[in-house]
Amino acid sequence: MNIYKSLQYFLFGLCLPLAISACQADHREEVRNQVVESGYKSEAPINDAERLKLFEQKASAYYKEHGGVDADTYKTQLSNTEYEVALLPAQQAKYDGYAFYSRFRKSVLMMGKMYKCGHCPEDHISTTSAFMISEDGVCATNYHVFKSYDPTKPNDYVTFFVMDYEQNIYPVIEVLAASKHDDLAIFRIDTRGEKMPAMSLGQEQGQGEEIHLISHPDHRFYTYTQGHIDRKYFKPGSKKIRQSISAEFAKGSSGAPIMDNFGNVVGIVAGTQNIYYDQAGHVYQSTIKEIIPVSRLKELIK
Numbered sequence: 001m002n003i004y005k006s007l008q009y010f011l012f013g014l015c016l017p018l019a020i021s022a023c024q025a026d027h028r029e030e031v032r033n034q035v036v037e038s039g040y041k042s043e044a045p046i047n048d049a050e051r052l053k054l055f056e057q058k059a060s061a062y063y064k065e066h067g068g069v070d071a072d073t074y075k076t077q078l079s080n081t082e083y084e085v086a087l088l089p090a091q092q093a094k095y096d097g098y099a100f101y102s103r104f105r106k107s108v109l110m111m112g113k114m115y116k117c118g119h120c121p122e123d124h125i126s127t128t129s130a131f132m133i134s135e136d137g138v139c140a141t142n143y144h145v146f147k148s149y150d151p152t153k154p155n156d157y158v159t160f161f162v163m164d165y166e167q168n169i170y171p172v173i174e175v176l177a178a179s180k181h182d183d184l185a186i187f188r189i190d191t192r193g194e195k196m197p198a199m200s201l202g203q204e205q206g207q208g209e210e211i212h213l214i215s216h217p218d219h220r221f222y223t224y225t226q227g228h229i230d231r232k233y234f235k236p237g238s239k240k241i242r243q244s245i246s247a248e249f250a251k252g253s254s255g256a257p258i259m260d261n262f263g264n265v266v267g268i269v270a271g272t273q274n275i276y277y278d279q280a281g282h283v284y285q286s287t288i289k290e291i292i293p294v295s296r297l298k299e300l301i302k
Contacts, residue, residue, distance in 0.1 A: 040098040048219050055112055058169045059161040060123035068159035068171050074146050077175035084302040085138050088200045091262040101224050104263045106197040107132045108214045109162040111141055129215045129256035132198040137191040141255030143183045162189055182296040183270055202264025204293045205229050213247045215256030242290050249289060258291050267291040
């Protein structure tokens with residue numbers, strides 16, 4: 001009888017930690033799969049023309065009073081290769097529908113390149129996309145956003161600003177790290193001491209996984225699309241690692257965040273390539289929507 005009791009105690013002691021571990025895992029999965037409800041209420045539509053005009057007016061007024069970092073300085077800073085960033089932990093709650101859009105649009109920025117057109121004295125803004133990755137104002141976009149610089153052209157850019165969803169503007173004060181190979185750059189904005197609604201960086205996703213995107217295609221600000229990861233590959237003729245997605249985007253979306261169901265950044269918009277049936281490019285077939293995996297962005301962060 002004592003042998004049987006000893007065996008029972010042994011088995012109980014063996015199984016109890018496994019049971020506790022399983023319960024903890026179930027709880028973590030329950031929290032992770034928690035869906036934040038939509039709670040949508042009718043809101044005012046976005047007026048793209050007014051938003052762009054306000055961006056130009058605010059940026060111009062700030063520049064006239066305070067000045068800004070010049071294009072040559074940004075270009076020099078693109079040689080920085082890494083920077084230490086205080087990242088947020090990964091999101092655990094799943095967002096769905098409007099709850100996803102309303103939560104994460106706050107972290108997506110209109111990236112504004114200020115330039116002179118050469119035909120009038122006004123300051124103009126050319127927009128693309130960016131997003132915040134730390135609460136103290138570190139943001140991410142594409143390398144080519146800063147690199148597009150030609151001093152021989154009259155409309156060469158002067159400086160950069162960003163504007164958030166609430167239409168607050170912030171000057172871009174420094175490029176912290178960049179990679180021409182991966183077409184990525186991280187930069188800092190002057191938050192004036194504000195705590196910013198940063199995004200968390202997630203893990204690279206595989207083919208078939210759901211993704212979400214908020215960007216500014218061709219001045220259609222804060223457009224939401226969704227889809228899946230299509231494939232992972234080397235960019236033709238290079239060793240650049242890229243992925244493609246089914247979610248729609250267009251010019252103006254460069255530098256926008258690709259997110260998983262929890263709002264964690266899993267990639268960054270890079271560009272598009274059209275496929276034509278004929279070599280002359282007359283018979284259009286489809287468009288490849290190319291992104292940069294988040295693993296490449298993490299290479300810039302200590």
